[in-house]
Amino acid sequence: MARKTILVCDNCGKEVDEAQGAVMRLSWSDARRGAKEADLCGECAGSMPGRQVARRGRRPKSASATE
Numbered sequence: 001m002a003r004k005t006i007l008v009c010d011n012c013g014k015e016v017d018e019a020q021g022a023v024m025r026l027s028w029s030d031a032r033r034g035a036k037e038a039d040l041c042g043e044c045a046g047s048m049p050g051r052q053v054a055r056r057g058r059r060p061k062s063a064s065a066t067e
Ligand SMILES: [Zn+2]
Pocket: 009, 010, 011, 012, 013, 014, 040, 041, 042, 043, 044, 045
């Protein structure tokens, strides 16, 4: 299976180089609604709203303090 999947940015429609790509995952508060994902190019990913999320496994002590 040598066929390469071409990833296209869901925001701007540009082809995404695998090394530059990103996936944005959106989870509804209401779990019944499930979740959705968007493939993004590096540029779009950088301009998306959102905050840095700590990697799993370690919980910062100041978690969910006043924002
Ligand atoms: Zn893009």
